[in-house]
Amino acid sequence: MNTNPSPAEPHEDPPRNTGPDSQGPDSLREDAMLDLLIQEALGGPTPSDQTGLILRRLADENAGSESKLAGSKNQSASPVAEHSSQPSLATILIGIAAGLLLCVGIAVGVKYRSGVALQAIAEEATDNAAPSVPTPSAVVESEDASPQPKPAPRKRAQPIELAGDPSTTLDDDPGSLSPELPSQQDTQSASPSAAVPSITLVSQNINSRWQSHWKRLGVSPTPSREKESIQQELADRLGLVIPVDAIGDAKAIRTAIANPSNRQAISKRLLTAILGKNSKHQDASESLSEVLKSGSGADRLIAAWMLPSKADSNPSPDEKSDSSKSAATPWIRMLQPTDLHEVTVKTAALTSHKDLRCQRCHDVPNSGDEVPTQADYWTVAAGLAPLLNPSRANKDLFYDTLDGRRQLAKRPSQEESRAWSDNLVGSRDLAEGIVSTLFAMVHDSPSTTSPFDLSVASAASVPSETLRPLVDDLIASDFDVLRSLSILLSDAVMTRSVPDAMSPQGVLIADDQQWSSAVSAVHAMAARSPFRRPGSAQRRLQVALLDAKPNWPGDSGRDTLLAQPLGSELSADGTPSNSEKRRPEKNGDRKTAVAATGYPMRSSMIVPAWISQLPDFDSRLDHVAHLAGQLKLNPSERELAHQALASGDDEALIFERLWWIIRPNS
Secondary structure, three states: OOOOOOOOOOOOOOOOOOOOOOOOHHHHHHHHHHHHHHHHHOOOOOOOOOHHHHHHHHHHHHOOOHHHHOOOHHHHHHHHHHHHHOOOHHHHHHHHHHHHHHHHHHHHHHHHHHHHHHHHHHHHHHHHHOOOOOOHHHHHHHHHHOOOOOOOOOOOOOOOOOOOOHHHHOOOOOOOOOOOOOOHHHOOOOOOHHHOOOHHHHHHHHHHHHHHHHHHHOOOOOOEOOHHHHHHHHHHHHOOOOOHHHOOOHHHHHHHOOOHHHHHHHHHHHHHHHHOOOOOOHHHHHHHHHHHHHOOOHHHHHHHHOOOOHHHHOOOOOOOOOHHHOOOOHHHHHHOOOOHHHHHHHHHHHHOOOOOOOOOOOOOOOOOOOOOOHHHHHHHHHHHHHHHOHHHOOOOOEEEOOOOOEEEOOOOOHHHHHHHHHOOOOOHHHHHHHHHHHHHHHHOOOOOOOOOOOOHHHOOOOOHHHHHHHHHHHHHOOOOHHHHHHHHHOOOOOOEOOOHHHOOOHHHHOOHHHHHHHHHHHHOOOOOOOOOOOOOHHHHHHHHHHHOOOOOOOOOHHHHHHOOOOOOOEOOOOOEOOOOOOOOOOOOOHHHHHHOOOOOOOOOOOOOHHHHOOOOHHHHHHHHHHHOOOOOOOHHHHHHHHHHHHOOOOHHHHHHHHHHHHOOOO
């Protein structure tokens, strides 16, 4: 509604006063109207009803003075024109908003067109350079638009068999311990050589992880020792002849251990470490040596060990039964004489890198979901029982739980057993088991320990991420065992020196604090132990038995034993088999000689709490045997433990000495 007077009506122009006090009611009402219009235009609150105000203003204007209405037409038009010439605030704001929207639209359009142009240029350059492989979506679109005939796939050429390949050089005798290996076409393809990192780079990565591990434990590693000392240790313990210049260089050591004499020595010791006992099967050692020579295929060899041989699956009726050949697989025959518990524990440790020592009778308490259960143990045992004794192939296997219930072990089918063997090829679990075996063979210490072990090293157990690069490298190199071994022989652990407290003089004069610090450093792999435990359990038992009998005559085998150099073996009467002309020094220090073998002279182990909860001493001895992968101790070991208990020795020292005797090498 237009409230201004019509231009046809004459009126007088009121006096124009610009001061705030001179503004009349008309100006105030106009300002109020303008404020309301602005609020409504800008989306403000809903305006109130202004009808009454407009009607009152119209009445006031009609009742105005005649002198105001008698003005000239030009005078009356001038304020209207002046008022209309000034734009309102709402119009200004609307114009500003429209301008901003226009600018934003222009900017977006320019940017979009520029991006499209750049993408078109890049695609044109790519098409001109080389044909690209289309994405699945592009393939679908192109097929929908204009389908084209697919070219026939090119036939793959047959691979060329190289000389020395394990699948062609090993014995093909079904009854032999050198089984036919699965061909590479039937197994997982190995990683290409371009994906295998440099052996020097892998070695440096592992050394840096060792430094981080020691820093996390707060242990200071001992200084590096001389290369000649490392060379002598490798010759004494592993039978390797390595030049001094190659010590500490993984690449040079890999070249040195590839010669026939070193490779044969490694195959024998590695087979012994895998089995946990001395092997009497020469053909198995030779087949392993051939695999080491080829530089690949260790996983295929171990997978073939787990398969039943053809001769055992179809035995001849005229052939006499032989207990050493009654097993259905080469792996079981290599472990004999053995029992089901030993086969189960060692098979799981190698092929799955699982610890099943304690699960035969019960679950491991407070172990979490990652630790196998008693049911898992008996599932593995049920699959291996027919291979150990084929006559029980169709018989069920039962076991007793801790609460007295009897359960039926779940037996895998023949298809599952075959698939388990096939899945070992390229398996990461198998790679971890091989690396763990190599680590124990090189450093004479397990790579991982359990909180239930009789060892002080459980708190300083090697984290899995420390050796993870070595596992990855073993898989990438198609299970080149010599490559992994050369990295371990040149790592930071091998170069550590012996702590002062464990030197020949320090063993006798070091106090408990110094000795504990040295033991902690050795168990954290930050120091090298000078002690070399004899390789055979029989030799270790002889050392313990002689030390436990102080009343032997002076001319008997005690002094002869204590004067032995490290690693020498004794004959049946306790004298060294190769030292007829050697006479012991009567003034030699017996304790120093015994300590040099690593025989525990003082207790350095905290007995786990679970041992004290067992009912009697014999039960505790049986559980110590379980930790070593045995069902029970032999009579000589049990007699030695009871004799030490009767003489007043502490049980912690008895268990530590017993563990030193029966602890497996791997």
